[in-house]
Amino acid sequence: MMVIGGGDLYGARRVVHVERESSWVYLDMLTPSWQVGGPFDYPVDGAGRGWLDADYDVLSSVEPTKGVKFDWYEGPGPLGNGSISCCLYQTEIQGPTGIATLVNTHLFRGEFDVGDLGEAFNLNVDLLVDDGGILYINGVEVDRYQMPEGVITTDTFATRHGYEGGYVTRVGLDAGVLREGVNTIAYEVHQLARVSEDVMFDLELYSVVPEPGVLGGMLVGVMIGFWRRWG
Numbered sequence: 001m002m003v004i005g006g007g008d009l010y011g012a013r014r015v016v017h018v019e020r021e022s023s024w025v026y027l028d029m030l031t032p033s034w035q036v037g038g039p040f041d042y043p044v045d046g047a048g049r050g051w052l053d054a055d056y057d058v059l060s061s062v063e064p065t066k067g068v069k070f071d072w073y074e075g076p077g078p079l080g081n082g083s084i085s086c087c088l089y090q091t092e093i094q095g096p097t098g099i100a101t102l103v104n105t106h107l108f109r110g111e112f113d114v115g116d117l118g119e120a121f122n123l124n125v126d127l128l129v130d131d132g133g134i135l136y137i138n139g140v141e142v143d144r145y146q147m148p149e150g151v152i153t154t155d156t157f158a159t160r161h162g163y164e165g166g167y168v169t170r171v172g173l174d175a176g177v178l179r180e181g182v183n184t185i186a187y188e189v190h191q192l193a194r195v196s197e198d199v200m201f202d203l204e205l206y207s208v209v210p211e212p213g214v215l216g217g218m219l220v221g222v223m224i225g226f227w228r229r230w231g
């Protein structure tokens with residue numbers, strides 16, 4: 001189940017897997033079909049791996065049908081262009097022009113370590129996304145935010161305007177995709193329409209771990225065991 005809003009549970013603590021303002025490797029060259037030279041499809045690397053693959057090599061990225069070489073860059077979040085009322089970007093990426101969206105789909109990749117899977121089960125994400133997007137962990141989709149169902153292309157539009165009041169919390173992501181050790185995180189951001197004036201991306205990925213009190217400790221411990229076994 002996924003809901004918008006909410007925050008920390010009472011008597012719980014965050015185990016942060018990916019902090020806000022982390023550094024991301026990004027691709028801001030996916031020109032849509034209505035731009036000269038487009039459309040550009042999702043890139044593959046020199047070994048034919050898709051951009052979601054854990055072993056994807058950004059240095060050998062090419063557009064699969066046109067063979068155009070793609071350069072990825074790196075910078076701290078938020079990454080954006082244009083104006084979002086709540087937040088300033090730290091890294092300027094190529095984005096909408098306000099005349100006709102130059103890049104409709106932005107790709108972001110990163111890695112994070114999970115030291116203890118026992119503290120990585122109740123998985124949430126705080127998103128700063130304009131306008132919509134899809135989150136993948138280890139190549140598996142775990143959250144679709146303001147995006148249509150079905151197959152997504154680099155021309156696909158978000159379904160709503162990005163929320164400009166701050167980060168949006170999404171809860172109940174499938175933590176079963178997490179591994180102990182290195183994990184790959186990837187995000188694609190899509191614009192709402194052919195004409196959009198802004199783009200933004202940042203996130204925080206975390207688990208909410210119940211903090212048992214002295215009296216409730218045994219009960220919570222039993223519940224966690226049940227959750228991990230059957231949840």
Ligand SMILES: [Ca+2]
Binds near residue numbers: 191199
């Ligand atoms: Ca936008």
